[in-house]
Amino acid sequence: MTICTKPDAGRNASPFLYGQEAAAVAEVLESGQYGHTDVTEEFERRIAELLGVRDAVAVCSGTAALHTALLAAEVGPGHEVIVPSMTFCATVQAVIAVGATPRFVDIDPATLCVTDQLVMEAVTTKTAAVMPVLFGGRAVDLTSIRKELTERHISVIEDAAHAFGSRYGARRVGGTGDLTCFSFGPIKNLTCGQGGVVVPRTHDEADTLRQLRLLGVVKSQAECANTTSYRVDSFGLRYQMSGINAAIGLAQLDHFESTERIRRSLWRAYRRALAPLDGVTLIDVDPDRTVPHLCQVRVPHRDKVFAQLRAQGIGVGVHYPPNHLQTAFADWARPLPATEQVAGEILTLPFHQHLTETDIAQVATALGQALKMAGAASCARS
Ligand SMILES: Cc1ncc(COP(=O)(O)O)c(C=O)c1O
The missing domain is CATH 3.90.1150.10 (Aspartate Aminotransferase, domain 1)
Structure with missing residues (x-):
């Protein structure tokens, strides 16, 4: 079965389904397991494999990915985060959600992306993170300032909502060692219906992100089902990706x-x-x-x-x-x-x-x- 939205130029953007998505969703619905399931974990494994990374943490949206990435990087009140003004408002709202201050920077009109020089000019003693937006799918590598950012303990959190699949040289975006956030909303390069993924910098950061997206609960829901209690060790939010959304993403990944x-x-x-x-x-x-x-x-x-x-x-x-x-x-x-x-x-x-x-x-x-x-x-x- 092929399900297509209107195939013409009347739409600015439009989801594109390959036909297997509906059956994949039906299978999850029939299983009766709609939350974070092994389908979500399979989606994470497949994303990590494609990007050539160890961990990929699935969440319910690109905005949730940005929010949890900032929390995992310990960005909060008193900090500044360098962001382009030329981006979807979600990038800025995520900064505000953690209580930090957005420090808006200009862009190169040829790419609509920030440049190394513009970022460096905006750095202050309060800067905790830079969030380059990979506008339209263009990679932003910040090569010439990377050493200085690291020395100043400034995290690079990529807003790669537009850039799933794009590359820096031989590596895919997400595979270069920064915290990278993808969106899998309806019109993105890959869609889950709604969804997102954070690629963490370390395995510990992956664990933090997994707790953050599941209300701070330490165990997975599957493990909890076999015990009389569960542990909440830290702050967290209801940000996990449902198996229903993951099933759509898995079907899309095949193509x-x-x-x-x-x-x-x-x-x-x-x-x-x-x-x-x-x-x-x-x-x-x-x-x-x-x-x-x-x-x-x-x-x-x-x-x-x-x-x-x-x-x-x-x-x-x-x-x-x-x-x-x-x-x-x-x-x-x-x-x-x-x-x-x-x-x-x-x-x-x-x-x-x-x-x-x-x-x-x-x-x-x-x-x-x-x-x-x-x-x-x-x-x-x-
Ligand atoms: C640049 C950018 N960042 C973040 C987001 C937020 O992603 P989501 O809609 O999945 O929450 C979007 C969504 O369009 C976006 O374009």
Whole structure:
């Protein structure tokens, strides 16, 4: 059975199922075991195997992954965490959840990611962690400042919500020794429906994360079933991944090679289709080492172009309105010129595995026309 959502360019992003997911979920439902089960543990083993790491700790969302990773790194009140403002609000909310202060940094407009220099300029004596966001799937390696960060006991906690499968050189993101957080939400490179994984730095950190995601309970639920009590040794949250979600993820993992191939080939199709358009700057990736998650361009007259494309039923979006300009985070706002400039220009084009090269060519044609109309409207007024 193949279950597909609408296969067209009307959506900005869309889950892609290979057909085995429903049967995998049905099997878990029939088992009557819906919580953290051996299916969840199998999912963790398979993720660890793919990434080439010893431990992968599954949780219920990417936000839970970020929150537990910060707790495991002992980041808390009195600490600052360096985060880009150009990210989904979840990155910032996780910092606030542990009582730390977000220290917003600017980005390189070519990648939408932080740079080594921007991070170093933001380090203070209170900095406990840096959270680079691997925007659109692009790896951020911080190579030139890594030694200094380590000497200052500053943890690197990667927000790799967009970057499952991408690589740094020969290694997959998650396999380079940092705390890495993935999201497996509905539209990510791999979906569990909802879910996330933290890759810890050490085996001890893995144990801490396992306790944190299970209310601080020391034993697994399976062990508890055979005893009259259970032990709560530490703080924890109800953050585990259910077997139902893990089953979806396992079925998706069986096809991850296809996912990589399809997403890379769609990216190359976008590159070709957008190349002739004047005024359009693709926020490019290296498709050989990235599993692309979002396709974004910078365009003039963005709001008009956005409205024009939406009126034609093309599912464009904007990722993201900057966080330092959000009411909830206003206390930590500071001028971020590149972020503010880019925020008025970025446009997310439809990018999901239901698209065909023909859809992509049509999106590019419509974008070219929308740009001409927006430019002509501006000239007519001036
Ligand atoms: C950059 C980034 N970080 C964190 C998250 C949070 O992940 P989740 O939605 O699984 O909680 C997302 C979700 O889209 C994201 O895009």
